[in-house]
Amino acid sequence: MKLALVVPGGVDRSGEFRVIPVLLTLIERLARTHEVHVFALHQEAAPGCWELAGATVHNIGDGWTRLRAIAAIRAEHHCAPFDLIQAFFSGYCSLVAVAAAHLLRRPSLVHIAGGELVALHDIEYGGRRTWSSRLREAAVLRAADTVTAASAPIIDSLHALGLEAQRVPLGVDLRAWPPLAPRRRGKGEARLLHVASLNRVKDQSTLLHALAILQRAGVPFRMDIVGVDTLHGEMQRLVQRLGLANQVHFLEFKTQRELRPIMEAADLLVMSSLHEAGPMVLLEAAIAGVPTVGTAVGHLVEWAPSAALAVPPGDPAALAEAVRQVLKDEDLRLRLAWAAQCRATREDARHTERVFERMYRWLCLGSANAGAI
Known part of the structure; x- marks a missing residue:
């Protein structure tokens, strides 16, 4: 499959700084068997393109970012069609992913990974602090073919908004971060x-x-x-x-x-x-x-x-x-x-990969059947 992943950032050229490790792990695992293109909205201020973890990163950069991100996905799709488009984090990432998927008639997935569903006004945090952001999230998440989140409380928040969602924890790569048995602690502090x-x-x-x-x-x-x-x-x-x-x-x-x-x-x-x-x-x-x-x-x-x-x-x-x-x-x-x-x-990284791949196959099969009709 050819996959488009839309992210806010976390995919720096270095692979170590300004990265989201769990996201890099998933990208690397998916890129082993699929063609993966990552569209980063704001990794760098200027547009750019680089290889990372087996995937191609398309950095959109500042200035009309959302429109240019949709255009970049469409341009790559015309080179060779995407099978589906997935956003990690909602907000503008999901807006870009769902809009591009709708235009290209491809299935879309949105993974809630931050504060998209909360409104903590005292600290000016969360994706539901204004009526416009609440309206955008409601429209985008309802338009997505599948919505996922890492933990049960986020799933419960989605259900409270009348949205169906599936729990998919983003697991640890046990090769890069191997298990170590719990130890008794020593004396002292x-x-x-x-x-x-x-x-x-x-x-x-x-x-x-x-x-x-x-x-x-x-x-x-x-x-x-x-x-x-x-x-x-x-x-x-x-x-x-x-x-x-x-x-x-x-x-x-x-x-x-x-x-x-x-x-x-x-x-x-x-x-x-x-x-x-x-x-x-x-x-x-x-x-x-x-x-x-x-x-x-x-x-x-x-x-x-x-x-x-x-x-x-x-x-x-x-x-x-x-x-x-x-x-x-x-x-x-x-x-x-x-x-x-x-x-x-x-629920390690392998589990995460398998769950997402099952979803990809199911969504692509449904898309193909719809196209046949």
Whole structure:
């Protein structure tokens, strides 16, 4: 099959920086047996084209991006027809994919991968904050032939909007990120880890206030925070005000290869997000034998309480108590780790590829039958 994938970005030429690892994994796996063309709306400001993970990346760039993206898909289709068009993330990606598919009379898929269905007005986040965006999403998602999402809470949100959808978790590539059995933690301070860009939706303020509660309770720990700082030092200043400078260490962005040993050294992953469709790092931690405590979003809702502990978003006291509970009970920590690893390995990258390929075949068969009629 010839596939068109529409993405906002995450497919940098380097293959390591400004990328979405799980997306690259899927592209690489699909490109083994299919001709894959990736249309990136805003990877770079200027238009360009390059090879990555066995696929051809068409960067659209700034200026009339949506119209030029549809035109680029049509131009490539005329060179050799696409079998289907799929968007990863809704919003403008799904608008481009569904419009192009309609024009070319090809099936379309949309995978919800972010905050397309939420409206967090306090932090100006989410795809449903304005009437125009709600109208666009409603029209586009209803026009798509198939809608998918990574976790049950997102599927529930789609059902609440009257939209049918299928759950397709974006799994970890076990070759690049091999399983490591959960380990008993050593004596001394607990090694905590947080992996996320520093931004409002990841809510590191709640995380740091939870750590301050642990510190006052006499819990010995070290917290490593990995991620790009988009808040211009705000969280570092909060660390100073809370008296956490000796416990909290900001490690900035790390590539997947750099992240792996940091993950392996951790005793517990701690997440504080206000919203997640996944998160992918939960799956990566599970494969590496590390359990997670976090807010009740995405996969954490699905996994709690047997494979993770989840607390309400924005509640530092509850987050601190859940972390303390896991750190004081090593048997509990290991049970969570083993259960999480079983779930993550069962729904790995190979599983993701197989589910999407079944959908592709079903949609293309339906399209061919419709054409015959």
